[in-house]
Amino acid sequence: MTAQLIDGKSIAAKIREEIGTAVAAMQAQHDYVPGLATVLVGENPASATYVRMKQKACAEAGIRSIGHELPAGTGQTELEELVRALNADPQVNGILVQLPLPDHLDDEAVLNSIDLGKDVDGFHPVNIGRLAMKGRDPLFIPCTPYGVMALLEEVGVRLSGAEAVVVGRSNIVGLPVAMLLQKANATVTICHSRTRDLAAHTRPADVLIAAIGRAEMITGDMIKPGAVVIDVGVNQKEDPTAKRGYRLVGDVEFESAVEVAGAITPVPGGVGPMTIAMLLKNTLRAAELALA
Numbered sequence: 451m452t453a454q455l456i457d458g459k460s461i462a463a464k465i466r467e468e469i470g471t472a473v474a475a476m477q478a479q480h481d482y483v484p485g486l487a488t489v490l491v492g493e494n495p496a497s498a499t500y501v502r503m504k505q506k507a508c509a510e511a512g513i514r515s516i517g518h519e520l521p522a523g524t525g526q527t528e529l530e531e532l533v534r535a536l537n538a539d540p541q542v543n544g545i546l547v548q549l550p551l552p553d554h555l556d557d558e559a560v561l562n563s564i565d566l567g568k569d570v571d572g573f574h575p576v577n578i579g580r581l582a583m584k585g586r587d588p589l590f591i592p593c594t595p596y597g598v599m600a601l602l603e604e605v606g607v608r609l610s611g612a613e614a615v616v617v618g619r620s621n622i623v624g625l626p627v628a629m630l631l632q633k634a635n636a637t638v639t640i641c642h643s644r645t646r647d648l649a650a651h652t653r654p655a656d657v658l659i660a661a662i663g664r665a666e667m668i669t670g671d672m673i674k675p676g677a678v679v680i681d682v683g684v685n686q687k688e689d690p691t692a693k694r695g696y697r698l699v700g701d702v703e704f705e706s707a708v709e710v711a712g713a714i715t716p717v718p719g720g721v722g723p724m725t726i727a728m729l730l731k732n733t734l735r736a737a738e739l740a741l742a
Contacts, residue, residue, distance in 0.1 A: 453679070453711040454605070458597070461604050462723035466511055469730045473512040476737065484737035485514040486544040486570065486729075487536045491529065491555065492522035497548045504546065507726045513733055516542060522552050529555060530563045537565040543736040544570030546729070549622075567739060570732035572596070573621070581629045589739075590732045595627035597724025598659060598680050599634070605713050607657060607678050609634040615652050617641045617668065617701070618661035623682050627659055648672070660701035670706030679707055679714040682721050 508515040545568045551557045572592035580588040614636040618624035649672040665685035683701030700717030
């Protein structure tokens with residue numbers, strides 16, 4: 451058995467094309483263009499790369515990108531003052547503070563200071579609280595979990611009544627995606643680094659979400675035949691044959707998993723492109739709410 455590959459790159463491209471069409475219509479009808487402000491503190495190379503990718507995606511979709519790059523020594527007060535200024539700017543619909551922040555900064559306080567209507571990353575405590583509560587919906591869903599759910603929908607997975615296992619409990623992916631699966635009426639199990647006999651939990655799963663940040667931790671013998679596997683992990687694995695001396699792998703050992711699963715995301719090209727697509731979708735929604 452060889453699994454169906456879930457092509458996140460093509461699915462994300464379709465979503466971004468739809469967003470571009472909607473942005474053009476907004477500009478034509480309202481003479482208004484959505485704006486996304488990015489805030490980068492320090493010189494973390496990975497963070498800088500992510501911000502550039504988001505800015506490029508904005509440009510391709512017709513969304514205005516407003517970049518703020520601050521030195522690593524920026525103080526808490528200065529950073530929160532910038533966020534408040536962006537909150538008050540009618541040309542800014544979404545505010546994205548790139549994490550992680552330097553250690554001396556309180557990221558929770560910074561995220562709390564973002565206007566709820568501009569929290570396109572979906573990490574404001576009120577948005578997360580609504581996500582956790584039955585019968586409530588957040589204004590914005592965190593982008594990577596939102597992308598995971600979009601992939602499951604694209605594949606046509608019936609989540610109601612399904613056994614879903616999430617490996618990883620981070621605030622950014624694991625916990626929010628578990629809450630979204632529960633809202634979709636799946637029966638959800640959350641596993642983590644201290645789970646005993648991880649395979650005993652993963653093998654019954656109809657849907658398996660791997661988001662623990664450990665290279666190739668989930669092997670084919672830990673997967674139920676025919677299960678849908680969404681691999682959120684992005685890890686570097688040494689490979690002397692690769693140009694950079696390493697290649698990117700997920701939290702799932704793809705070679706063994708693809709022979710067992712019914713459908714699976716590759717790494718790269720699976721969840722990654724969806725995260726940026728859903729960020730643009732949230733920014734468009736924020737602009738629509740501002741115009742309502």
